[in-house]
Amino acid sequence: MKQVFANMGWLLGGRGFNAVLSLVYLAITARTLGTVGFGQFALIIALGQAVTGFSSFQTWQFIVRWGANPLQPGVDIDRAREATGFAVALDGVSVIVGTMASAVLVLTAPLWLDVPPELMWLTFAYCAVSLLAIRTTPTGMLRLHSEYGKATGAEAVQPVIRTGGTLLAWWLMPDVTGFILAFAASEVATALALWAVALRVQPVTLASISLRTIPSRHKGTWKFVLSTNMSGSLAVAGKQVMILLVGTFGGAYLAGGFRIANQLGVALIALAQTISKAILPELVQSRDGAVDIARRMANIAAIAGVTAVITAIMVGRPGLALIAGTEFTGFYWAMIILSIAGAVELVGASLESLLVSAGKAHVAFLVRLFPTVLALVMLELAIDWKGAQGAGFAVLGSSVLTVVGFYLAIMNLKQFRIVVVPGDDDDLKPTAPPER
Template sequence: MNRLLRNIGWLLGGRGFNAVMSLVYLALATRTLGLDGFGHFAIIVALGQAVTGLANFQTWQFVVRWGAGEEGPGEATGFAIALDMLSVAIGTVLAAIMVQTAQLWLPLPSELLPITFIYCLVSLLSIRTTPTGLLRLRFKFGKATAAEAVQPAIRAGGAILAWLFMPTVTGFILAWAASELTVAAALWIVAARQERIDLSQISLRKIPRDHPEAWRFVVSTNLTGSLNIAAKQVMILLVGSLGGEALAGGFRVASQLGQALVQLAQTVSKAIYPELVHAKDEALVMARRMANIALIGGVLAVLVALFLGRWGLELVAGPEFGGFYWALVILAIAGAVELVGASLESLLVSAGKAHTAFMVRAVPTLLALVLLDVAIDWNGAKGAALTVLGSSALAVIGFYVAMLNMQQIRITVDPARDSEKA
């Protein structure tokens, strides 16, 4: 437990630095581009991240899961790199299709389509889940945090340069692209210093040969990761498609500030997953403790959003973004719910129930996307935020029910084992 809290401390420290830097580049981007311009920027970033998220496999989980054995992470790393290469190929085709058809469903002017495709390619080439997995496998969270700090620093510096020399959507997108490439390079360099990366092990066959359940786990975690992307990036794209660039821009700012807790939930999940893989028998107790701690943090964060949210929005983004205050509060509540459910979801995945976690997440997410059009017509950004909240609440309830079922299985199985031993 002490190591887990120390690792979470490293990750939260990185998030804190990221939060400070994000206020810098968010303020510069919103105030320079205005509501409509920032909407175009938000749509391009969401499209690039959506393409990458949909094509990307959660390879860090594979490295942690199959690299923890006596044979080491060599084959697991080779399998992960092979999947990353497959992601780039699939993602490039997907990006070409989405950008080519963008004007049919997104409010993007034609002059921004080339930079949109470039950003998609950069995002794909910057996939970095494999080196992240190597560092988490060895519990090198401090080194990972230091490497990841490159991204917000480059973004903030790039945003300042864009503000001074290229105060356009293209200028800020170039700053974001530079930060993606730089942080990916930093993580690979740090990971390679910690663990020898044998390129001869790159293969899509070795791990599945030794672990028959491998492809099922790969598909389940990929689909779960895709759903997480759908819950955020695809949501922004659909908000822009249904409500226009101004609504997309405002919703992006409210989401980034209000759902900072979702990033915190992801931080907790990333820290606890390796511990749960190693803990095994104590995993259930550990997940429950983390959920209780998260509940307290979530309540405090929602109170901050409620009393300081409007002031924060107008201070960072400007007065024209103040109308998205209630969307920010609702998204903060959704983030608090996700924070509580983070350890429960990690527990399911670490126990080999990634397919269960996917199904629990899939139904509420798809329901939210289906209802989004009606929600926006009903109450604009607040309606869209309520679909996010509903999706998060239903998913976490599902994770809790699944955890109770696991506990019941444990209660009914353990006595049998005890009687066998007797």
């Protein structure tokens, strides 16, 4: 548990720094562009992040899983190099596939996305930059070696560049293009910073880059890869695709307001991801105590979630007016609903990590699949019923169903112990405890 809290301390410190600066650049962008302009900006950002999310793989999980020493806590450097080479190869696939998908989406965007035609080339460029700036692999390298401090320092580049970039955009190019360029610059700078730090911790050779080595050594590799990719895609669908569809059904104005409410109210989901990323390496390496660690973290998350929701209720409306302007205060109740959804996700983060660490990534995917699809299918009706609040209820319903599913899946694992099966140390399998 001490290592978990140490990891979380670095991650939360980085999140806190990011959160403070994000309020600055969010306020500058929203107040400069207004509701419609900010909505167009939000839709371009969401499209770039959606393409990246669907195309990329959760390579940090592969590095943590296959780079760890199977016999004792720690890192097996040879396994780590193989896992990293596999992750880099998958990143290359992501860039190629994602670029082709971006071209198709941007060409068809005028038919379904409320973004002016003159911004389409900018949209494609942002998608391409986001793909080239994929950084889950260097992040995984640093987490495997427990270099959370160095990772936090490198990731701090993003809010700093975004804040500086938005100030320059406000001064020199106060339109959608200027702010998109600022965000694109921050993506590139953060990726370069993370790779620079990660390569010092663990160099990567061209000879290690391969799509064949890891699958040939570890049974079930592609099943795990596809499961985590699809789980990540569902997470993207629950956020970025949701924003895109809100824009499709309600226009840029509604998309902009929903993005503001989502960023302020669902800051808890970022905290949930922080908890998940902090405890997964410990769950993989501790094995015997994994269920106990996950249970403790879920209890802590529940307390933090309730506290955050109460805070949002008390200061949410003046916070919206202060940060985004009075024209966005109409999205107060959407923000509250989304903050409750964030609290629910916060509780579920450790449960999902427990499933992944036990080699049940496919179960985690299936648990998320139905609620996410249901929310997207019901979104148009929800918006027609209650606008941004209706969209918030769709997100909340999806989160509740997902976490209930995680809990039921964990109940089926409680009678097992996570151990490494001799002769097949690449897979973490739940096996029945020995009879006494």
